[in-house]
Amino acid sequence: MATSVSSKLNKALKQQYMSLPQGDRVQVMYIWIDGSGEGVRCKTRTLDSEPKTVDELPEWNFDGSSTNQSEGSNSDMFLIPVAMFRDPFRKDPNKLVLCEVLKYDRSPAETNRRHTCKRVMSMVQNSHPWFGMEQEYTLLGVDGHPYGWPSKGFPGPQGPYYCGVGADKAYGRDVVEAHYRACLYAGVRICGTNAEVMPAQWEFQIGPCEGINMGDHLWIARFILHRVCEDFGVIVSFDPKPISGNWNGAGCHTNFSTKEMREDGGVKVIEDAIERLGKRHKYHIRAYDPKGGLDNARRLTGHHETSSIDLFSAGVANRGASIRIPRTVVQDDKGYFEDRRPSANCDPYIVTEALVRTCLLKEEGDEPTDYSR
Incomplete structure (x- = not known):
């Protein structure tokens, strides 16, 4: 598998210099x-x-x-x-x-986009909006080919790779473990990781984070992943559909709750929020990838555990819906919901801001309200 020239540099030699004292600076x-x-x-x-x-x-x-x-x-x-x-x-x-x-x-x-997101979050701080984002990504060689895949052809079909164990199922775990530990050291609120459905595809989760902190922690976690991959000589891709055909895409599923949703009877608040989201589907699709929905159009096909980009849907434990309500939330009558539409390359500031605008500020229509005036 092709790796970058930097990965072939002598890392032990580098440590000789990195161990030098730096004084007070x-x-x-x-x-x-x-x-x-x-x-x-x-x-x-x-x-x-x-x-x-x-x-x-x-x-x-x-x-x-x-x-x-x-x-x-x-x-x-x-x-x-x-x-x-x-x-x-x-x-x-x-x-x-x-x-x-x-x-x-x-x-x-x-x-x-942090500038506007911070203003919007400050308007709803008494609702204590919590977010958790599930960042999927794909490891590639410097030739752009998925890491560990045969140079000519494809690995076996999807099935054994999700949360898989073994050299023939988990491609690139060293990168994942290094990234996880680096995030913990940095103080990033990383809360988990797992191998995903497509081989060489992985996921890490950030949260729960309140308000603007969600975007801050996810962007730093992405940066750390890029740097870890640099050391290993591979590339991380956040493309929402890196390999066309019968392979899963990559999303950034976003879990959202407010103080009211987390209290007894919160399911009713969740249902009201989902109803508002359904009426504003086009606005959210435009907000959920950097190209206004064009990137997600390759991923949100209604197949491979996605909803159709053109249709809004919601369901309990339904991973083929736009919005999934976990079964435990229904049982407990409180909790959170998962928006499965954001793409892997979304801007978390835009995604979290959009959820707050629709669910808490109760905006309507296809355009966001300007609060700077």
């Missing part, structure tokens, strides 16, 4: 979402002491013309630190810091 890696709305970029600076809170981190800038976020004639973009994590690659006291991106006039960049 600290390396801080600034991370941001680029102009694609899907990719992450990063660069590092040195601080004279370890920052204890995100407020102690200075603003920075970068060349937006090289990330499809500005023109070369006016290319400086601002990096505004918003969330800080431990660095699992350089280790303590070094940090990873997630940043919002602002344009030259201090307005949010087009792919800075």
Whole structure:
């Protein structure tokens, strides 16, 4: 299987340098979402002491013309630190810091969807919206072929791979275990992982997270996965349908609840929310992948454990529906529901914001309400 040149570098030699003392100075890696709305970029600076809170981190800038976020004639973009994590690659006291991106006039960049999401979350903070997102992904060689698949042809049909064990069923578990431990070290709220239905496809779960924290933790978990894959010399793909044909796609199923839903009798609140979601299906489909639904059209076919992109549906324990209500929720008369429509490459800020707008702010129609006026 093709792997990247970087994976063939001498990792033991690298450790000789990484074990050198760094004195009181600290390396801080600034991370941001680029102009694609899907990719992450990063660069590092040195601080004279370890920052204890995100407020102690200075603003920075970068060349937006090289990330499809500005023109070369006016290319400086601002990096505004918003969330800080431990660095699992350089280790303590070094940090990873997630940043919002602002344009030259201090307005949010087009792919800075956190800015609006934070405003919407602040409007419903008394409802304590909780989210859990199930991030599916596919491991690829640098040649774009799924990791572990025969170079010519296909592996055996789906069936034994979901939660599978064994060299002929689990492709790339080393990456998964390394990512899991790195997230725990960083302080990311990772709560589980498993092999998925298609070979070389895996899933990790983030949550429960309240409000804006959901997007922050999922983006950092994605960044860490990219970096782990870099070390192993493979590629992670969040494409919602990386292999055409009779193979499962990749989603980012989103579990959602509010304080009312989690209390006795909460199923009625859940049912009311689902009714509102059904009336706003087109809006959510546009919000649930970076291309306004075009990416999800390849995945939401009504087959391979998906609903049809054109039809809204809901059901108890139904993985072929748009919205699944877990059976235990019905039994307990409270809990949460799962929106199975978001694609693997969705922006979690947009997804969580859309759910809050429809279910809590009770917006209607195909366009979001502008609350900035």
